[in-house]
Amino acid sequence: MKAAVLYGQDDIRVEDIAIPEPQAHEILVKVMATGICGSDVPRVLGTKAHHYPIVLGHEFAGIVAKVGTGVTRIGVGDRIAGAPLVPCHQCVDCFKGDFAQCQYYSFVGSRVNGSWAEYVIIPEINAVRIDDTVSYAEAAFFEPSAVALHALRHISFQGGEDVAILGGGTIGLLTLQWAKVLGARTVTVFDINHDRLELARKLGADYVIDTRSEDFKEQATSIVGAKGFGIVMETAGSDVTMRLSFELAANKAKVCFVGTPTKELTFDYKLFELMNRKEFILTGSWMSYSAPFPGNEWELTAHFLSKQRFNFLDMIDKILPLEQINDAFELYKQPGAVKGKILLTLGSEPV
Structure with missing residues (x-):
């Protein structure tokens, strides 16, 4: 599959890597749209990446392409937005529903390979179904939308x-x-x-x-x-x-x-x-999660977006194919050049 692999500071290479295989209770998602988050910029242009090489990307939506053993709630062909946090679900904080404070977490797109690729693996529990009326471009905003709602709920x-x-x-x-x-x-x-x-x-x-x-x-x-x-x-x-x-x-x-x-x-x-x-x-306020995981923040985003209560599309500055990801980061080097969200697309289907 095609993936944008970060090898070092300002060194992204779009290349072929192996398609990952979903393990028990995991799903393989064909990525349709994925965003560049503000937190990705210092990882790419600075030295904030946890390790190299790494495929970044944690704001994404797509179609379930394959499921691992034990998956019962999500099926092949489902349209979903993906929650990137992978908490342990076993520590004291997780038992309290404070998943963002988990001390043993992983994170899709920073600790493990993420969505700047044709396919990404997430646990089944991290998938949030999206309504047929919601575009993949809109669904790629689920994660930052949940961050915003989590902050308001926190206070x-x-x-x-x-x-x-x-x-x-x-x-x-x-x-x-x-x-x-x-x-x-x-x-x-x-x-x-x-x-x-x-x-x-x-x-x-x-x-x-x-x-x-x-x-x-x-x-x-x-x-x-x-x-x-x-x-x-x-x-x-x-x-x-x-x-x-x-x-x-x-x-x-x-x-x-x-x-x-x-x-x-x-x-x-x-x-x-x-x-x-x-x-x-x-x-x-930190991240976007509550109990039951991934949280009401995600479900309410799905609900109100399906009711057309949000305008995410006007927040998009540019939509670029994954192959042009380095062009996107050239823009981030120019103060004021990026006026909204840059989305990356994969494949020929509309987002």
Whole structure:
């Protein structure tokens, strides 16, 4: 099969490798569409890959091509989205349903070969069926969509709040859509990229704010007054937005760090003191799973997408064949060149 194999920093080679064989309780998925995640960029262009060679890719959808022994729930020909986390299901955290905290996990597309290939192996339990009305391109968003919903569920979001989303990337725009579905009073997206802000507006943001504007804090105050935002979702992983979240948070707010930082982060004492004075709750959110595995986050994504409550297709920047994966990463080297999700396709069927 064709696969994009990472051999080292900025060294992806599309070549033929053996088609894997599903073992007991595993399925072989013919990949139809797979995404490039923001976390894949430092693995390819930096040194964040766990080992070499490796086939990356963990956002994917496809058709079940073969099943191993003991598989009963999923059949050949089923259309599915794949959950990439492979927890041990035996440790204390797994027994509590905290699969993302499993100490003995594997992960498709970072620890073991993933979906930047014609076929990928996953456990049967990791497959989420998709409705016939849902395209493979849309289903490739299941994983980041579940990440966004998991963060909102983690802070017990119940709607009726003014929500600030710091960062208009994939996770930020999916958090926006989930917040609207779940009944946010208003949603305001902050970013420095004009195209992302315009897309956020198209996807339902009540307000968008360019933080390059000198008066952006005054713009925020005009929306919620001096009280601030009751919910602040930091999705960029930037030191700037993480600090800004402390300023935008209302008294007794809930602040959630969803983005993953990639460099040192410092707070001066006056800024950090805001958490004490405002008594806001600060937490992080990691991955997208709950019990029963892979979780309600995945099932609700499938449900609301089938009801056409989301717009994933407008979040796609480019759709490229797998053979052009290096062209995609050339774009990531150019600041601002990638304005949305890049999907990779395999085969001649429409996605």
